[in-house]
Amino acid sequence: MLKFMKKNIAKHFGGKQTRVQPSDSEKNQIFYRPVDYMDMLEQFWTSKPNNYQGLIVYETTFVQGGYTSFVTLPTGHCFANPQRCRNALNSRQFAARVALIHSMFGGHIFHEQNGNNSSNVNQKGNNVNNKFSGHDESFDSTLEEIIQNQSVSNIKCDKEESFEAMSYVLSSSRSNSSGAERFHMLLKLHLMHWNGSFRKLKSMRYTKQQIARDLTHLPVEQLTEFMTLEWSMREQKQPGVICLELARCQRQLFKATKDQQNVRVAKEKCLILISALDLVQ
Known part of the structure; x- marks a missing residue:
């Protein structure tokens, strides 16, 4: 009996080990289950205190033999699938994946609830006289990025004047503005400078105060x-x-x-x- 037990022990523990392969049904249910990034993105935003349910917008277009999807987040940011897909649903899933990564690791603007950091924007915006000195590096880099965003109709714009107007608009924003509101303000400044609107408003004798007031509600x-x-x-x-x-x-x-x-x-x-x-x- 003891000899039989030793033989079995050697067989199971000392011999060649064998791997148990999962069945086809187990593979389909566990190992090859696709990740639903759209659902994960929805859960990420609905879990926030403000409950952004239903505020994620998807747009899908068919261009040059493939689908491209755009997903717009409650903050106003928009992301797309980096490569065209043959399937519309797959393109939305890949776009949601990019948006999810940015939502989780993209910075404070995706996590603010009441604009607690807006005082930093106001503080930085008050230093208009130092606009090209590098004193407020992150603030200046954002506005300088906008200034480089010119169209063929806005080549002869006064960059320094546009910088001053945009700095004033941001500094005069409401102190309790949320991350989404500040993003939309930056978006409007991007488009206005690109379109040459600041130069046109100057010719119409608009003041910085008037521009800031109108943009806030536009x-x-x-x-x-x-x-x-x-x-x-x-x-x-x-x-x-x-x-x-x-x-x-x-x-x-x-x-x-x-x-x-x-x-x-x-x-x-x-x-x-x-x-x-x-x-x-």
């Missing part, structure tokens, strides 16, 4: 409608200007998509130009 949708009409009139005066600018903006959109970065600004510019071209044609 929805992004209404601003883009105004710009669509402006670009349609530019096309009538200078045929081909929309196609020239659209090619530049599409390159920016493709690069931001490939780099898995926020594409909201480039996307809005492309939509403005396409809508203006439709009005002309």
Whole structure:
């Protein structure tokens, strides 16, 4: 009996080990179960105190043999799948994956509830006289990035004057503004400088105070409608200007998509130009 037990022990523990392979049903249920990034993204935002349920918007288009999806978050940020997909649902899943990563690790703007850091924006915005000295490095870099965002119709703009106007607008924002409100304000400043609106407002003798007041209450949708009409009139005066600018903006959109970065600004510019071209044609 003892000899039989030793034989079995040697067989099971001292001999060659064998691996138990999972069945096909187990593989399908456990090991190869696809991740639902759309559901994870929804859970991430609905778990916040403000409950952003239903505020995540998906848009899917079919371009050049594949689907591209854009997902807009409650903060206003927009992300897209970096590579076109043959399936519309897959493209949305990949876009949601990019958005989820940015939502989790993208910084304080995705986690603020009541704009507690807005005082930093006000403090930085008060240093207008030091706008190119590097004193407020993060604040200045954001505005300088906007200033470099020029269109073919805004090449001769006064960059220093635009910087001063944008600094005042941000510094005069409400102290309790949320991260989403500040993002939309930056988006409006991006579009206005790109469109040449600051130069036009200066010719109409608008003050910085008037610009800040009007921008605070102006929805992004209404601003883009105004710009669509402006670009349609530019096309009538200078045929081909929309196609020239659209090619530049599409390159920016493709690069931001490939780099898995926020594409909201480039996307809005492309939509403005396409809508203006439709009005002309």
